[in-house]
Amino acid sequence: MDIEQFRKAGYQAIDRICDYYYSLEQRPVVSQVQPGYLREALPENAPEKGEDFQFIADDYQKLIVPGMSPWQHPSFFAFFPTAGTFESMLGDLYSSSIPTPGFNVIPASTELEAVVMDWGAKLFGLDSRFLNSSEIGGGVIQTSASDSALVAVVAARARYIRDHPGVKQEDLILYTTTQTHSLGLKAGIVLGLTCRALEVLLDDQFALRGSTLQDALEEDKKRGKHPFIIIATIGTTSSGAVDRLNEIGEVVKTYPSLWIHVDAAWAGVTLACPEFREIAMLDSINKYADSFCTNFHKWGLVNFDASGMWVKDRKHLTNALDITPEFLRSKHGDAGTVIDYRNWHLGLGRRFRSLKLWFVLRSYGVEGFQKYIRSTIQLNDYFVKLVRSSPTFHLVTQPSFALTVFRLVPASSASTDTTALNTLNESFYSRISARQDIWLTQTKINGVFCIRFAVGAARTTKEHIDKAWKLLNEEAEIALADWVVISN
Amino acid sequence: MDIEQFRKAGYQAIDRICDYYYSLEQRPVVSQVQPGYLREALPENAPEKGEDFQFIADDYQKLIVPGMSPWQHPSFFAFFPTAGTFESMLGDLYSSSIPTPGFNVIPASTELEAVVMDWGAKLFGLDSRFLNSSEIGGGVIQTSASDSALVAVVAARARYIRDHPGVKQEDLILYTTTQTHSLGLKAGIVLGLTCRALEVLLDDQFALRGSTLQDALEEDKKRGKHPFIIIATIGTTSSGAVDRLNEIGEVVKTYPSLWIHVDAAWAGVTLACPEFREIAMLDSINKYADSFCTNFHKWGLVNFDASGMWVKDRKHLTNALDITPEFLRSKHGDAGTVIDYRNWHLGLGRRFRSLKLWFVLRSYGVEGFQKYIRSTIQLNDYFVKLVRSSPTFHLVTQPSFALTVFRLVPASSASTDTTALNTLNESFYSRISARQDIWLTQTKINGVFCIRFAVGAARTTKEHIDKAWKLLNEEAEIALADWVVISN
Structure with a gap:
C-alpha cells in the first residue's frame, strides 16, 4: 500500500x-x-x-x-466501562503512525508521559510525592491494572527482601480480600507467592477493616510468615466496595515493611471531582499508599490501554526492575536526565500511550472530565432510585459511584432462603443475558447471586436507563411467574 | 468532539x-x-x-x-527495526474504534487471534502441534518478547514444581547465555529466580553449545539446584548469534524437565522464507522447543505491539495462569468452546491486535512477506560486501540475517590491543551518533566495543546503504586521524 x-x-x-x-x-x-x-x-x-x-x-x-459486542453502546451496563473517545482514537492513530519501542532515546514519548502523568496526579489530587516532577516518586502508564499490581508486588517484594535478607519466598504473603479483583491472586500465582484473601463482611459493605488486617498480621507473624504487601481496593469489581484505607494505614504504621498498593482501577477517576474525594479515600491514599493505580481506559475517557500507576518512591521500582544492557545505554539515560520507563514496568518495549491521554485531557479539560464522571454517577443514582422504589428489586449492597448491585426479592417471599432466591435470580439473569439489546453482568458475593448494573458509556442517557428499567421489570415478571410455578 | x-x-x-x-x-x-x-x-x-x-x-x-526519532526512516540502522506499515496502522485505527478489554465474550477478537496465529505458525513452518486448531498447543499475541519469555518462565516453573513438589524457589535456575537479551535476566528478577548466563565464545560465533549446557546442568544438579528452563536465542541482539538448538535439544533429552523457550524476537520472521529455515533452526524448533516467540512488530511488518508466542501445550499456560472469578464466567468460556486468552498471559485485559496482523498478512500475502524479508537481507549482504572489501573496517562476527557487527581495525595496527581499538571505535561511534542523518547502535561483546548495522526499515534501498557507507568512511577517516595523533 x-x-x-x-x-x-x-x-x-x-x-x-x-x-x-x-x-x-x-x-x-x-x-x-x-x-x-x-x-x-x-x-x-x-x-x-x-x-x-x-x-x-x-x-x-x-x-x-x-x-x-461494543462496550461503548448506550445500553452497556456490564463489567465496567471501557472508554472510547474520538480524541483518544486519534491519539492512537497518530501514535501508530510513528511506531517505536518507546525507549527513552525517544524524547517526545518519554517526556510526554512524565508530564501528562503529573497532570493526571494533579487532576486526582494526589500528593506531590507522586509527581514525576518530584524526581522521587512518579507516574507511569502500564497496560492494565493487573500489570500495575504485579509491578507493585515485585517492587514490594524487592524492598522487603532487601530489608529482611534471608527470608524465603515461600514465607512471603501477599494480602488481598475475598473481594479483590483477580489481579491479586494472579500476581500471586505469577510470582509463586502465597496470596491470602482476608474476609470481608456484608455489614461492612465488603470493605476490609483495619482489625481484620491486624489479626492476620499477628497470626502470620506468629506462624513465621512474612506479609509484605496489601492490595487495598477503592471500588471492587463485584460491588464497588471501598476498603477502609484509613484503618489499614493506621495498622500498617506498626508494620512499616508492609507495602500498600491501592487498586482503584475503576473508581479512581472519581477523584477528579472534589465531592467524591472523601468517599474515595483521597486523604488516606496520600497518607498511606506506596503505589496507586487507576485505569484511564475504564472510566477515564481514554481508549484501552492506559492504566495509570503512581508511586511515592520510584527507586523501589528501579531497584526491582533495572537491568541495563550495553546496547541500550544512551548519553541522556546514563546522565539520569531522562526517566527510563522500561525500569518501571515488566517488559522492555512500550507503545506511545501518553499521546491519547494528552489529547483527552486537553480536549475535555478538567471541567469536561468532571462533567462526564458526574453525569454517569447521576445516571446511576437515578437507577438506584428506581430500584429503591420497586417492591421486587432490592439492593444487595449500597450503590457505589456508578455501580448498583441488586437482585430480585419478591415481596411475597421475605423468608425465602438464599438457594431459592439464587435460583430465581439465576433464571432472571439468564433471561437478561439472552437479550441482545442490553448487557449486564452477574456476580456472586458471599454466596448471594446478584446482578451488576454499571453506568459509564459516554452515550448513555436517562432514556437508556428508563429503557433498561422497563426491560428488567418485564423479564423479572416472567422469571417470577416461572419461579412461582416451580416453587409450588 | x-x-x-x-x-x-x-x-x-x-x-x-x-x-x-x-x-x-x-x-x-x-x-x-x-x-x-x-x-x-x-x-x-x-x-x-x-x-x-x-x-x-x-x-x-x-x-x-x-x-x-523515527524507526521507519530509511537511514535507520539502529537496534532492530520496528515495523510500520499502513495496513497495520489501519488495523490499529479500526481496533481503537471499538475498544474493549478483549475478554473471550467478544467472539471476533478472540477467534481472529486464534486464526491468524495459525496463519503465522504455518507461514513460519512451525509444527502442527503449535497450532490453535490442534486444540492442544496454540499461539497468542503478547505485548513484547519480554512478556513472552516471562510467561514461558512462569509456565515452566509451574510445570517443574508440579513434577518436583517441595522444590524451593531459591533452588530454581533459569538458563540464558551471556548474549541473551535482557529479557532473560529481567524474567529472573521479576520472578525472584536465579538466572545463570552460560558462557559463549567468539569461536562459536557466540552461540550456545550443547556441551556448555551439559556441563552447567551436571554442575547445578550436583549443587542441589534445579534448572527448569533454558532461553535459547535465534538471533541475539548484539550480534545475531544463533544458539545451537540441535545440540541443546539433544542434551535436554536426558533432562526432560528443562523447558526450552526459543526467543527469536527479531530473526524468527525469516522462517517465512524456506531458504533461511536451516540457519534459523526450524527443524530443531519444531523438535525441541516448548515455546517459541517472534515479534511481528520488529521485522514482521506489523506495528508495535504484536509479539507472537506459540506453545506446544497450552495447558502449561493455563495451569500456571488460570484463575476464573465469577464475574467473568461466560456460557461459551465455561463450555470450553472459546479460547480464554487471559489465561495465556499476565494481565486480564488485552487489545485487539490480531486485526492488524490479519490486515498485513492478507495485504502482503505470503509472497509479499517473503519478498520484504529477502530484500532487507540482500541489502545487508550488500553492506557486508562493502565491509569485507574495506581495508579499515572489519566484521567482528559473521553477518547474521540482516545484521552486521563491525568495527574499525586500521591496517597499520594489526597488533593494537583491545583497549586501544575500543578507544578508537568509541570515538568513531561517538562521531556517528552525533549525526542526525543516520542511526546505528553500539554494543560490546566479550569486551570488544563494536558497532551494529541492522537493516529492516521498509523504505531502505541500496542508495541508503551507499550513503551510509560513504558517511561511515568519512567519519572513520576523521576518527582514525585523531586516534593516530593521540596514539603517537
Whole structure:
C-alpha cells in the first residue's frame, strides 16, 4: 500500500467509523454470532498473493464488526466501562503512525508521559510525592491494572527482601480480600507467592477493616510468615466496595515493611471531582499508599490501554526492575536526565500511550472530565432510585459511584432462603443475558447471586436507563411467574 | 468532539500522516531536541477548560513529531527495526474504534487471534502441534518478547514444581547465555529466580553449545539446584548469534524437565522464507522447543505491539495462569468452546491486535512477506560486501540475517590491543551518533566495543546503504586521524 492508497483507505476508515457511531444505538450490544463463526468463515492459511485492501476493509465490516459486542453502546451496563473517545482514537492513530519501542532515546514519548502523568496526579489530587516532577516518586502508564499490581508486588517484594535478607519466598504473603479483583491472586500465582484473601463482611459493605488486617498480621507473624504487601481496593469489581484505607494505614504504621498498593482501577477517576474525594479515600491514599493505580481506559475517557500507576518512591521500582544492557545505554539515560520507563514496568518495549491521554485531557479539560464522571454517577443514582422504589428489586449492597448491585426479592417471599432466591435470580439473569439489546453482568458475593448494573458509556442517557428499567421489570415478571410455578 | 468533528480531525490526521511519510527521508532520523524540551514547553496542569482539537493536533505536529526519532526512516540502522506499515496502522485505527478489554465474550477478537496465529505458525513452518486448531498447543499475541519469555518462565516453573513438589524457589535456575537479551535476566528478577548466563565464545560465533549446557546442568544438579528452563536465542541482539538448538535439544533429552523457550524476537520472521529455515533452526524448533516467540512488530511488518508466542501445550499456560472469578464466567468460556486468552498471559485485559496482523498478512500475502524479508537481507549482504572489501573496517562476527557487527581495525595496527581499538571505535561511534542523518547502535561483546548495522526499515534501498557507507568512511577517516595523533 503506497501513500495515496493509504490516504484513500484512511478516509474510508474514518467514514466507516463515523457510520458505525451513527448506527451504534441500533446495533446489538451483545454480539449475536455463534462461537466458531469466524474460524469457519476464514481460510486456514494466509493468502499466497496479497489481496486488494478494499476486500480486506469490507471483510472487517462484514465479519469482524458483528462479532464485537461494543462496550461503548448506550445500553452497556456490564463489567465496567471501557472508554472510547474520538480524541483518544486519534491519539492512537497518530501514535501508530510513528511506531517505536518507546525507549527513552525517544524524547517526545518519554517526556510526554512524565508530564501528562503529573497532570493526571494533579487532576486526582494526589500528593506531590507522586509527581514525576518530584524526581522521587512518579507516574507511569502500564497496560492494565493487573500489570500495575504485579509491578507493585515485585517492587514490594524487592524492598522487603532487601530489608529482611534471608527470608524465603515461600514465607512471603501477599494480602488481598475475598473481594479483590483477580489481579491479586494472579500476581500471586505469577510470582509463586502465597496470596491470602482476608474476609470481608456484608455489614461492612465488603470493605476490609483495619482489625481484620491486624489479626492476620499477628497470626502470620506468629506462624513465621512474612506479609509484605496489601492490595487495598477503592471500588471492587463485584460491588464497588471501598476498603477502609484509613484503618489499614493506621495498622500498617506498626508494620512499616508492609507495602500498600491501592487498586482503584475503576473508581479512581472519581477523584477528579472534589465531592467524591472523601468517599474515595483521597486523604488516606496520600497518607498511606506506596503505589496507586487507576485505569484511564475504564472510566477515564481514554481508549484501552492506559492504566495509570503512581508511586511515592520510584527507586523501589528501579531497584526491582533495572537491568541495563550495553546496547541500550544512551548519553541522556546514563546522565539520569531522562526517566527510563522500561525500569518501571515488566517488559522492555512500550507503545506511545501518553499521546491519547494528552489529547483527552486537553480536549475535555478538567471541567469536561468532571462533567462526564458526574453525569454517569447521576445516571446511576437515578437507577438506584428506581430500584429503591420497586417492591421486587432490592439492593444487595449500597450503590457505589456508578455501580448498583441488586437482585430480585419478591415481596411475597421475605423468608425465602438464599438457594431459592439464587435460583430465581439465576433464571432472571439468564433471561437478561439472552437479550441482545442490553448487557449486564452477574456476580456472586458471599454466596448471594446478584446482578451488576454499571453506568459509564459516554452515550448513555436517562432514556437508556428508563429503557433498561422497563426491560428488567418485564423479564423479572416472567422469571417470577416461572419461579412461582416451580416453587409450588 | 462529535462525530462530524471526528470526521474532520480524522481526515486531517490521515492527510498529515501522508505528509509525514512523503517528508520522512528529509527528516532527521535521530531527534535533535534537547532532553527536557517538552516539559519546558508544556503547562504544569491539564487545562481547566477543554481546548479546540485543532490546537491540540497542531501541537502534536509542532511539539511531538520533532521529538520522535523515527524507526521507519530509511537511514535507520539502529537496534532492530520496528515495523510500520499502513495496513497495520489501519488495523490499529479500526481496533481503537471499538475498544474493549478483549475478554473471550467478544467472539471476533478472540477467534481472529486464534486464526491468524495459525496463519503465522504455518507461514513460519512451525509444527502442527503449535497450532490453535490442534486444540492442544496454540499461539497468542503478547505485548513484547519480554512478556513472552516471562510467561514461558512462569509456565515452566509451574510445570517443574508440579513434577518436583517441595522444590524451593531459591533452588530454581533459569538458563540464558551471556548474549541473551535482557529479557532473560529481567524474567529472573521479576520472578525472584536465579538466572545463570552460560558462557559463549567468539569461536562459536557466540552461540550456545550443547556441551556448555551439559556441563552447567551436571554442575547445578550436583549443587542441589534445579534448572527448569533454558532461553535459547535465534538471533541475539548484539550480534545475531544463533544458539545451537540441535545440540541443546539433544542434551535436554536426558533432562526432560528443562523447558526450552526459543526467543527469536527479531530473526524468527525469516522462517517465512524456506531458504533461511536451516540457519534459523526450524527443524530443531519444531523438535525441541516448548515455546517459541517472534515479534511481528520488529521485522514482521506489523506495528508495535504484536509479539507472537506459540506453545506446544497450552495447558502449561493455563495451569500456571488460570484463575476464573465469577464475574467473568461466560456460557461459551465455561463450555470450553472459546479460547480464554487471559489465561495465556499476565494481565486480564488485552487489545485487539490480531486485526492488524490479519490486515498485513492478507495485504502482503505470503509472497509479499517473503519478498520484504529477502530484500532487507540482500541489502545487508550488500553492506557486508562493502565491509569485507574495506581495508579499515572489519566484521567482528559473521553477518547474521540482516545484521552486521563491525568495527574499525586500521591496517597499520594489526597488533593494537583491545583497549586501544575500543578507544578508537568509541570515538568513531561517538562521531556517528552525533549525526542526525543516520542511526546505528553500539554494543560490546566479550569486551570488544563494536558497532551494529541492522537493516529492516521498509523504505531502505541500496542508495541508503551507499550513503551510509560513504558517511561511515568519512567519519572513520576523521576518527582514525585523531586516534593516530593521540596514539603517537
